[in-house]
Amino acid sequence: MPVEFDFDDRVVLVTGAGGSLGSAVVKAFDDAGAQVCGADVVGPESEDFGLDPDRVCYHQGDFTDEGDVERVVDTVIDEHGRLDALCNVAGTWRGGDPLHETDEDTFDFLFDVNLKTMFLASKHALPHLQEAEGAIVSVSSRSSLEGGEGDGIYRASKAGVRRLTETVAEENRGTVRANAVMPSVIDTPMNREMMPDADHESWVDPADIADTVLALCSEATGVTSGAAVPVYGEA
Known part of the structure; x- marks a missing residue:
């Protein structure tokens, strides 16, 4: 049975909005009536940008840079007056080498893109989310x-x-809910290119993950905080 959510008058910020999962999350909130603000390090001119900028209030910014994060969050508040949900989607994968052959730059890059972006976005969004009794969902x-x-x-x-999700949930108990989703392999063009011989039918559709993110930001999960929710599909 289809489930519908009403996010009218809600303001949502989605990081990594230009990617396959980020653009799916943006679409899900837009379809539910939210005012969606998307942020990404790349802009609409990039061939890797999968988002229709006309659907959102778009802000280009590097979320590994605290100054950029503060600027984007402040702009969202100045333009919309509130923030009800933050979706930390920005992230990437690197791998292939054993630990003793992995260079320091790879370590720094992955922790910056996958963890530091989530930390900085949450840090600067939380004061506004506390006022709205909002929600954070991270990937x-x-x-x-x-x-x-x-x-x-x-x-x-x-x-x-x-672990940071659990920390945010504990520190903001009763005020801001914080949860994470745990995908397995997401069915994206990049993953298909990297793994052409894999069983793509078993991979999870970004739109299905986006539906879970939507639910975790809604009143339907009002008693859920500090959780890491599997979104594995059949993979």
Whole structure:
């Protein structure tokens, strides 16, 4: 049975809005009536930008840079007067080498993009979310639950997302709900290109993950905070 959510008069900020998952989250909130503000390090002129900028209030910014994060959040508040939800979707994957062959730049890059963006966005959004008694949903990963070969730094950065989510939930109990989603392999053009021989039918559709993000920001999950929700599909 289809489920509909009403986000009229709600303001939502989505990081990583130009990617496959981010643009799906933007569409889900837009379809539900929210005023959606998207942010990404790349702009509409990039061939990797998958978002229709006409659907959202778009802000280009590097969310590994605190000054950029503060600027974007302040602009959202100046333009809309409030913030009801933050969706930390910005993230990426790197891997293929064992730990002893992984360079420091890869470590810094993955922790910056996957964890620092979530930390900075949450830090600057929280005062406004506390006023609105809003919600944060961040993207972790199924692989964060255990170690593995070749992508240990990625797994560690996504485990950090879960731990910071639990911290935000604990520090804001009764005021701001914070949860994470844990995808397995998301069905994106990039993943299909990287793994052409995989069973793509078992991968999870970004739109299905977006529906879960929507639910976690809604009153339907009003007693859920500090959770890491599996969104594995059949993978």
